[in-house]
Amino acid sequence: MQITVTVNGQPYTGDVEPRLLLVHFLRDGLGLTGTHWGCDTSNCGACVVHVDGTPVKSCTALAVMCDGHEVTTVEGLERDGDLDAVQKGFAECHGLQCGFCTPGMMLTARWLLDRDPDPDEARIREAVSGQLCRCTGYENIVRAVRWAARHEAARAGAGTEARAGTGDGAAGGTREGTGP
Amino acid sequence: MTAETTDTTANATDTTATDTETGATATPMGFGRMHRKEDARFIRGRGNYVDDVRLPGMLHGAILRSPHAHARILSVDASAAEAHPGVKAVITGETLAGMDLAWMPTLSGDVQAVLATDKVRFQGQEVAFVVAEDPYTARDALELIEVDYEPLEPVIDARRALDEGAPVIRDDVEGRTGNHIFDWEAGDREQTDAIFERAEVTVAQDMLYPRVHPAPLETCGAVADFDRVTGKLTVWCPTQAPHAHRTLYALVAGLPEHKIRVISPDVGGGFGGKVGIYPGYVCAIVGSIATGRPVKWMEDRSENLMSTAFARDYHMRGEIAATRDGKVLAIRVKVLADHGAFNGTAQPTKFPAGFFGVFTGSYDIRAAHCEVTGVHTNKAPGGVAYACSFRITEAVYLVERMMDVLACELDADPAELRMKNLIRPERFPYTSPTGWEYDSGDYPRALRLALDMVEYDKLRAEQAERRRDGGPLLGIGISFFTEAVGAGPRKHMDILGLGMADGAELRVHPTGKAVLRVSCQSQGQGHETTFAQIVAAELGVSPDDVEVVHGDTDQTPFGLGTYGSRSTPVSGAATAIVARKVRERARLVAAAMLEASPDDLEWSVSEAGGRWSVQGSAEHGRTIQEIAMAAHSNLELPEGVEGHLDAVTVYNPPNLTYPFGAYVCVVDVDPGTGQVKVRRFVAVDDCGVRINPMIVEGQIHGGLADGIGMALMQLMAFDEDGNHLGASFMDYLLPTSMECPSWELGETVTPSPHHPVGAKGVGESATVGSPAAVVNAVLDALRPYGVRHADMPLTPANVWSALQGTPIRTDLAVT
Ligand code: FES
Numbered sequence: 002m003q004i005t006v007t008v009n010g011q012p013y014t015g016d017v018e019p020r021l022l023l024v025h026f027l028r029d030g031l032g033l034t035g036t037h038w039g040c041d042t043s044n045c046g047a048c049v050v051h052v053d054g055t056p057v058k059s060c061t062a063l064a065v066m067c068d069g070h071e072v073t074t075v076e077g078l079e080r081d082g083d084l085d086a087v088q089k090g091f092a093e094c095h096g097l098q099c100g101f102c103t104p105g106m107m108l109t110a111r112w113l114l115d116r117d118p119d120p121d122e123a124r125i126r127e128a129v130s131g132q133l134c135r136c137t138g139y140e141n142i143v144r145a146v147r148w149a150a151r152h153e154a155a156r157a158g159a160g161t162e163a164r165a166g167t168g169d170g171a172a173g174g175t176r177e178g179t180g181p
Numbered sequence: 182m183t184a185e186t187t188d189t190t191a192n193a194t195d196t197t198a199t200d201t202e203t204g205a206t207a208t209p210m211g212f213g214r215m216h217r218k219e220d221a222r223f224i225r226g227r228g229n230y231v232d233d234v235r236l237p238g239m240l241h242g243a244i245l246r247s248p249h250a251h252a253r254i255l256s257v258d259a260s261a262a263e264a265h266p267g268v269k270a271v272i273t274g275e276t277l278a279g280m281d282l283a284w285m286p287t288l289s290g291d292v293q294a295v296l297a298t299d300k301v302r303f304q305g306q307e308v309a310f311v312v313a314e315d316p317y318t319a320r321d322a323l324e325l326i327e328v329d330y331e332p333l334e335p336v337i338d339a340r341r342a343l344d345e346g347a348p349v350i351r352d353d354v355e356g357r358t359g360n361h362i363f364d365w366e367a368g369d370r371e372q373t374d375a376i377f378e379r380a381e382v383t384v385a386q387d388m389l390y391p392r393v394h395p396a397p398l399e400t401c402g403a404v405a406d407f408d409r410v411t412g413k414l415t416v417w418c419p420t421q422a423p424h425a426h427r428t429l430y431a432l433v434a435g436l437p438e439h440k441i442r443v444i445s446p447d448v449g450g451g452f453g454g455k456v457g458i459y460p461g462y463v464c465a466i467v468g469s470i471a472t473g474r475p476v477k478w479m480e481d482r483s484e485n486l487m488s489t490a491f492a493r494d495y496h497m498r499g500e501i502a503a504t505r506d507g508k509v510l511a512i513r514v515k516v517l518a519d520h521g522a523f524n525g526t527a528q529p530t531k532f533p534a535g536f537f538g539v540f541t542g543s544y545d546i547r548a549a550h551c552e553v554t555g556v557h558t559n560k561a562p563g564g565v566a567y568a569c570s571f572r573i574t575e576a577v578y579l580v581e582r583m584m585d586v587l588a589c590e591l592d593a594d595p596a597e598l599r600m601k602n603l604i605r606p607e608r609f610p611y612t613s614p615t616g617w618e619y620d621s622g623d624y625p626r627a628l629r630l631a632l633d634m635v636e637y638d639k640l641r642a643e644q645a646e647r648r649r650d651g652g653p654l655l656g657i658g659i660s661f662f663t664e665a666v667g668a669g670p671r672k673h674m675d676i677l678g679l680g681m682a683d684g685a686e687l688r689v690h691p692t693g694k695a696v697l698r699v700s701c702q703s704q705g706q707g708h709e710t711t712f713a714q715i716v717a718a719e720l721g722v723s724p725d726d727v728e729v730v731h732g733d734t735d736q737t738p739f740g741l742g743t744y745g746s747r748s749t750p751v752s753g754a755a756t757a758i759v760a761r762k763v764r765e766r767a768r769l770v771a772a773a774m775l776e777a778s779p780d781d782l783e784w785s786v787s788e789a790g791g792r793w794s795v796q797g798s799a800e801h802g803r804t805i806q807e808i809a810m811a812a813h814s815n816l817e818l819p820e821g822v823e824g825h826l827d828a829v830t831v832y833n834p835p836n837l838t839y840p841f842g843a844y845v846c847v848v849d850v851d852p853g854t855g856q857v858k859v860r861r862f863v864a865v866d867d868c869g870v871r872i873n874p875m876i877v878e879g880q881i882h883g884g885l886a887d888g889i890g891m892a893l894m895q896l897m898a899f900d901e902d903g904n905h906l907g908a909s910f911m912d913y914l915l916p917t918s919m920e921c922p923s924w925e926l927g928e929t930v931t932p933s934p935h936h937p938v939g940a941k942g943v944g945e946s947a948t949v950g951s952p953a954a955v956v957n958a959v960l961d962a963l964r965p966y967g968v969r970h971a972d973m974p975l976t977p978a979n980v981w982s983a984l985q986g987t988p989i990r991t992d993l994a995v996t
């Protein structure tokens with residue numbers, strides 16, 4: 002099937018097998034190997050990307066379902082050489098060890114901060130609860146997201162350009178139904 | 182000898198308003214909370230894991246696996262698969278037998294089928310391998326392979342494996358008439374039994390440390406590339422021990438070792454599960470040799486959980502003899518160890534039960550004895566895996582559960598009972614009744630700190646109130662562990678004849694920038710940062726000026742890899758020593774530069790860096806960078822001084838190191854549902870000197886989460902036909918952010934007296950120490966109900982059953 006998908010702002014048109022999973026389309030078709038794969042059952046969230054600004058487990062979506070949609074992967078978080086606050090937060094707070102869950106965790110964190118710029122610990126834990134990390138015990142992931150929130154608030158407060166949200170349609174939506 | 186100790190607490194909930202919640206500081210000249218160098222690539226999605234490796238012309242493999250736990254293979258017909266468009270080759274057991282590769286040696290001196298020829302012996306065992314143009318086609322073709330099986334009665338319950346008339350699993354081994362693998366014992370039986378006979382109090386408890394799986398987020402896989410022209414084989418795979426793999430490939434496949442290159446790229450977690458060689462790796466290699474093209478094989482999660490290294494599966498009976506006032510006199514243990522269908526445990530040769538022999542734990546006990554019997558069952562092979570420090574996890578669980586059982590019997594406070602029996606600081610170095618020499622420690626101090634942090638007395642008061650007034654049950658559980666890591670001294674420890682010493686090489690370029698090459702391998706531990714910090718501290722340079730190369734056998738010296746928390750104790754020591762060698766070489770060059778005698782020079786490290794200078798006149802010196810340039814220049818050097826600063830070393834540890842810690846877990850249990858909520862977890866760890874405390878704390882956090890998972894959730898049971906009931910993340914539950922509390926960490930520092938920088942290693946401490954704390958907490962909560970023991974995992978169903986007086990057996994299907 003012929004599909005056109007915009008990935009990290011760049012449109013891609015090509016023929017894909019109808020059964021091709023989005024995660025394989027991104028990794029093998031486009032060479033965007035920052036999106037990982039960790040389970041067969043939609044449990045781990047290593048594969049999370051944004052589709053139209055909403056976190057989606059790309060192992061559980063077909064590439065053809067994304068025809069005409071916008072996908073953001075971890076490779077799209079950095080803008081013009083400027084790391085996203087979430088990326089900085091993860092490095093700053095040691096929110097990763099092996100790095101395998103990290104892209105998915107960061108994309109969910111980005112989604113959360115776009116909707117709730119000042120989430121508390123409980124809210125952060127709930128947001129990433131559909132994803133597994135085997136290394137960090139989640140402690141420093143929570144701190145990383147808190148760091149990013151504070152950092153963005155400080156930047157906004159200082160009048161510098163704040164990072165635009167990556168989606169708005171689901172603003173205010175709860176995790177149920179839209180989250181991973 | 183008592184090493185100097187210090188203690189601090191780093192309360193995880195006590196975050197300050199600084200930007201750096203982990204307190205990371207910018208590149209110190211050595212040890213400290215330095216940001217990790219490796220993160221720059223990981224946060225950008227630029228890591229390079231095995232599945233990210235893409236080679237021109239690469240083919241893809243997939244494995245056909247057995248649906249049966251025990252069956253005879255009558256025939257394998259691969260013709261339809263071979264004819265399927267896009268399929269390049271189908272490899273069966275018969276193909277491999279023709280190459281003498283159908284069986285491969287395991288890390289315990291047994292053999293394991295690469296692809297089954299005669300029988301399948303566990304569900305998920307490898308039967309055939311398809312190589313195709315793309316992974317989807319390879320999987321399609323699996324369905325076209327016809328295998329005719331004759332199902333046989335399986336052995337699922339380890340306790341029945343030695344029964345008269347039990348099916349013989351390993352009839353491939355000549356003369357084998359049963360499922361017995363080994364008997365092993367430690368300690369003094371006579372002395373122990375004599376104490377038990379006279380003891381005022383004895384307690385006994387049966388307990389199971391159930392089968393679990395390390396389940397790193399990245400599964401296993403390999404890319405094999407055999408170059409028919411040069412005869413060079415390159416294998417990318419996420420191995421924790423690249424050099425050992427290379428040697429084994431050479432010995433098994435008869436390939437010349439210098440033509441084999443094993444590259445372990447970025448690895449998405451290992452936890453012990455990536456130590457061994459799996460059939461899929463061998464299949465990918467054979468596939469590449471057969472097709473002349475690179476072949477990638479990646480397992481899926483079910484394959485990972487069903488076929489790769491499981492851990493534990495120890496059926497234990499512990500007994501303690503004590504005085505009525507709570508002095509422990511002797512301990513004895515009997516273990517039935519389920520090793521699965523092939524004996525594939527990874528441990529030093531002389532230790533078939535790993536380091537289980539340290540089961541006297543942290544207590545000064547006069548006598549001890551244990552006997553371990555290993556048996557085969559129709560389950561996946563493996564054994565020592567999952568951050569267990571070679572079975573110390575089982576040993577710590579046993580002794581820490583037994584201490585609570587004794588406390589229960591004596592109606593004593595578990596904290597006081599432990600305090601009374603801990604090895605006193607003045608007893609170090611301490612030789613245990615089973616012959617282990619603990620290097621250093623101040624145990625009471627660590628326990629006191631943990632109890633203070635958790636406010637133990639207050640919690641006990643709250644518990645008493647709850648018990649009086651009703652409401653959810655409150656449980657407080659303690660675990661005090663001692664680890665033995667850094668394997669190991671060559672004369673005692675080898676794996677398949679390979680001694681456990683590690684090499685290190687340090688090159689210093691003319692401008693003073695350095696490249697360190699180490700044999701250990703990171704699966705997320707941050708070696709590129711920590712090891713650079715060790716060199717930085719020794720040479721007085723910035724860690725940013727030290728590049729750490731690891732995970733590539735063509736680029737690094739020989740060594741046995743990263744598991745058993747051995748990186749810092751062994752390779753870290755090698756790193757410090759090789760840097761000291763460089764420093765000594767620099768002294769000779771500096772002496773020539775300063776026209777002084779080397780003996781008159783002194784080394785100092787200031788803000789400006791490291792320098793050799795003439796004693797008493799620090800201004801009259803040369804920086805390490807100046808010396809490096811001079812060492813490569815036309816400076817005239819004295820007779821016998823070679824020039825350049827590069828050095829190599831091999832570190833053979835004189836002893837293991839013995840990290841320890843005191844953990845306290847606080848749980849709330851709902852008696853109506855059996856649901857356990859971990860309210861708090863306080864962990865005081867002493868791993869000697871911390872090179873990068875931020876990284877150390879991160880590893881502890883991860884291990885504590887593991888403890889919660891094993892204690893409460895991770896269930897890997899089998900039904901009577903040998904069907905694996907935990908073969909996906911829907912059934913094998915791992916802890917998420919919701920089950921984990923915010924960890925509260927504390928620390929004491931007792932340097933290792935024999936490690937060059939006093940470090941002890943920490944990678945597995947929390948995984949080893951925490952399960953017992955969680956289980957003790959839950960059982961403490963259930964104490965008013967007369968429940969003395971229930972096995973992990975303490976799922977709501979299991980807790981509820983225990984409350985009804987009928988705890989379930991967790992290794993078999995719940996009926
Ligand atoms: S790969 Fe595990 S949820 Fe997608």
Ligand code: FES
Pocket residue numbers: 096097098099100101102103133134135136137398449450705
């Ligand atoms: S950092 Fe390894 S799985 Fe999260």
